Amino acid sequence: MGECVLSVTVSNHPGVLARISNLFAGLGINIDHIATVRSRERHVSRVRIQAEMDEEGMKKISYSLQQLPDVIRLDKVRTRSKRFSYWSAAYGLFIAVMGLNLVSPIYALYKQQWHLTPGMLSIAFAAYAIALIPSIVITGQLLPGGGFRRFLVPGMMIAMSGTLCLLFATSYPMLVVARVLQGISVGIFNGVTVAALTRLHPQQNRRQAAMVGAIAVTAGNALGPMMGGILAQYAPYPTQLPYFIHLLLMIPGLVCLISSRAELSGRASGYKLHLPTLPRSGTKTFSVAVLSSFVAWGITSLYGSTIPMYLNEWIGQTSYVLSGLIVAIVLIIAAIAQFRSARWKLRSMGLFGTILIGLGLLLLVVTVHTGSLICLSASIVCVGMGYGPLYAGSLALVNETTSDEWRADVLSLFYVGTYLGVVLPAIGLGLMTQWFGLQRAFDCFAVLFIILILAGWRGWSRQQTA
Structure with a gap:
């Protein structure tokens, strides 16, 4: 067929x-x-x-x-075959997310060259969400009116524009503009890809489509900082070459999306934008999923924002490779955990992920106070093993329990909550660190997130979804 x-x-x-x-x-x-x-x-x-x-x-x-x-x-x-379109969409999501995280280990270079404060770096790190969140909401609502190609092809072009801005960036404002463009692109891909994968799957299996989408996001988050760190440390032109290579990797993605002929059918016209809403019957399930995704991303994003800025103090030297590898290792472990837990019950994925990510947060608190690389390494393993099944299980729970009629609104709201988990902790912790110092700021952060983790544990323990 x-x-x-x-x-x-x-x-x-x-x-x-x-x-x-x-x-x-x-x-x-x-x-x-x-x-x-x-x-x-x-x-x-x-x-x-x-x-x-x-x-x-x-x-x-x-x-x-x-x-x-x-x-x-x-x-x-x-x-x-729809298989070509299926994997074209997945690769597009992967390469867009990869570009979003390519810059993480290079922040240390920008900090030195442009004399940036922790607050400025946190704002630059999170600037993409200013555009990403409305982009997700708008794209998700317009999707029923046409095929996914008409969204993903422009999305890839916008991603290329963001990477070009980074390639030629000479000042802090250009960095922020590039991040906003990347946010628009990733918002488009997140708003469309899971629905596209569900539609293009041979059996339209919602859970498998959600898992492929989650793995594409995790892999992009992992390989982006790894490549950026290695090139920043050992290659010439450390603030240009990573982006040039990323542009080359986006070209086949753009070609595949243009040549893909599969479309998502739906309402062709008369579809108006509106504020996303939830079906009454799914509010409790959605709350558990979005809270867990917020926590998973909020803790994991620290390895790409706050931790690299203080790593040189703990090891006594600047290492862009290590900064990139820390993020990459967390997410590689997460991808492996997602793959190994793909057949678990969603409730088991949520409970397992909640325990591990909570333990990883406690180890990270000890790391901030002691500078212990052993505790940092242990936290990387725990957070990676927790983030993988917790995020994938949350996305699968939403996708599996939502009807087609409500899918656009529910997925849009889920991704809004997810990326607020990236933005709010990064900005909040960055500004608090600038005012009160890292240790006191991180203690406040940990207390808040432990409360959220306990709430998530309670929610997952009451879930009966297979």
Whole structure:
């Protein structure tokens, strides 16, 4: 079974589209999308039909179309497996998120070159959320009106624009502008990709689609800082070369998305923007999922924002590689944990992740007070093992328990909560550190998050979802 796109030239007779639709229905084939384009000849139009069918169905429909009196000719037939579109969307999400995190280990260089304060760095780190959150909400609501390509192709182009800004950045404002562009791009991908993966999955398996989306995000978060750190430490042009390589990696992603023909069918027009809302029946489940995602991202993001800025004080030297590797190792462990826990019950994923990420936070508190690399290493392992199943389980819980009617709104709100978990702790901790010092600020942060972790544990313990 694959996607088939037919281009047919027809006479402009009344009812021609209805007769074509009836022909498809008679053969048991659903039309995913049909559109007409006027040709230069006044009485002739071209009809583009998109449907999912096997090879035998394609032969039958091609023959039957040519027997209709309204059909002048069957111009072309294109087929492509949905698998190509499925992995194109996943790669696009991965490479966009990778660019978002490529800059993490390079912040230390910007701090030295531009004399930035911890507060300025925290704002730069979180600036992308200013654009990302509304981007997620708007894109998620517009998605039912058209195919995912019309969102993901511009999303990839905006991601390339953000990387170009970083490549030529010479001042702090350019850094912030680049982060905003990256936020728009990642917002588009997050708002579209999980819905696209669900639609393009052979069985439309919501849980597997959510898992692939979560792994793509985690892998992008891991490989971005790793590549940035290694190139910043050992390669020439440390504030340019990482972004140039990222541009090269985005080119095949853009080509694949442009050449992908699979579309998400839905309402073609008349869809108005609105404030996202939740179905009453799913409020409790959503609250558990979004709280857990907020906690998972809030703690994990510290390894890409606050920790690298103080790492040189703990080890006695500046290491961009180590700064990047810390983030990468956390997320590589998380990706492995996501893969290994993919068949667990969602409740087990949530409880396991909550325990491990709470333990990792306590170890991180000890690290901040003592500068112990042993405690830092242990916290990396615990947070990675906790973040993986906790975030993936939260996303799968939302995607699995939400009907198609509410999916756009619920996923939009979920991602808003998720990225607030990246932004608010990073900005808050950065500003508090500037005012009160790292240790006192981190103690306040830890107390707040332990309360949230306990609330999340209580919520997961009451979940009965498989």
